[in-house]
Amino acid sequence: MTATAPHPPELPALLVEDQVRAALAEDLGRAGDVTTLATIGPDRQASAVLAAREPGVLAGLTLVQAAFRLIDPTIRFDTPLADGAPLSAGTVIATVSGRARALLSAERVALNYLMHLSGVASLTARFAAEIAHTHARITCTRKTLPGLRGVEKYAVRLGGGSNHRFGLDDAILIKDNHIAVAGGIAPALAAARAYAGHLLRIEIEVDTLDQFREALAAGAEVVLLDNMTPDQLAEAVALNAAHHGLIAGGDYVHAVKRTVLEASGNVALSTVRAIAESGVDFISTSKITMAAPTLDIGLDIAMA
Template structure:
């Protein structure tokens, strides 16, 4: 592993091995079906070995190494995997990410699952990195949302962190986020915040979404922890920052893309939430190639 790889991984969270293994095992069983990889069984003898590399074909950021490595090891424990890069590393076309060697049947039977995880999660890390780079000259942070693929949320949010972003709540149970429909039913911003404060434990943060400056003023009187400023233009965001005066954390949401994110960050908001980085990020193109001696 390179020095840069070690440095990058030292500042990233670790995916629990049990979580990784359970997900990868299910993915392999889905792919193998009832008879396993009949192509590998038909064309390769049980004692045939192979050596391969996984390399980037386009530039981006890496995420998902543990899942890819687990796919090969579960496929055949005799397969040896050596990571050359670390999650969070920036990749150029041709950069080798991983060396794999061992029984050819097991290696090729795990190829697609390994690449699916790597490509998908690296695509999210890459997309996040593009947004993070756009706001690097400000104090704003890019955060993800709950717009994730069912069953993959923990991994996709991990990929966001690999790309230089931060995580919003993981689910409905780890923070209170009062949105427009809650406000409509609860009878107003202040009453919704007050009800949340009475219900939530002392470690649970309360956030409220507003779409006007009047709602912001009402929210500030009720003292939430975070205010989400929904679909506000930069001029209104600047005014919201001035009104708030640092009393609460401000999150901008809605209408965020690579063309607008810098202007949004420059208004002084603390967080910018971007659903696109998880629900629509393009897959990063990585490929597995057999090394012919």
């Protein structure tokens, strides 16, 4: 059976307007863009071209449009692309035209969002490409820049990744410190099940294969395998298959209900392929949000 392709992610302008407004206020300070006000007349018109200077994946157009629109609602923003589009060096992303003052004053905020989020999407795409021959998915974490979690996770999806928790309230993730305080894996899982509603997913983190066996015995639905080697991960996959009466390898992952396995720790472009080939379902890493380099994108202005 052919898997259904996911709908492309969408970032409604309403959800980012307050964030972009705060970024513009931070940049404009107490007196506005004094350089532009001092050197450019109020009626001067200009146009600008946003273009990629290196290959990557486009992300952040909604925020860019909001930056220009909030400075001057009459600014015209035209783009042939949509977020998620592949970029080559020289690809024209958009043209912007209108009052020159508005273009210059919004430029930095617009580029900051576009370069950062395109960088996140581009690095995610590189991770996703490394494991495309497996069933594993690359996923982000809660390690995001403060105030940017929603848009960074949006960029991860554009790059072909998936999202972990958005916050502390949308899933239960029992980590090592929770287990220590709760008195062990089985008591922690029992307490979580007693607390959770039927739609709240429960995941538990383990550091060793012995802990993983405990989690399986306690009926864990999702297990995070932390800082394990590919060989240990493969053994966990085999244990999982045996516990649920499955045959390891092949297409067992889609056969029946079983424990979902997530690998985390020591994830890099150089290691992610071996991790995925162990048979785990998800691979979580903070690198795609916290360590993504910005994508080089330029804005060049010409006088109208």
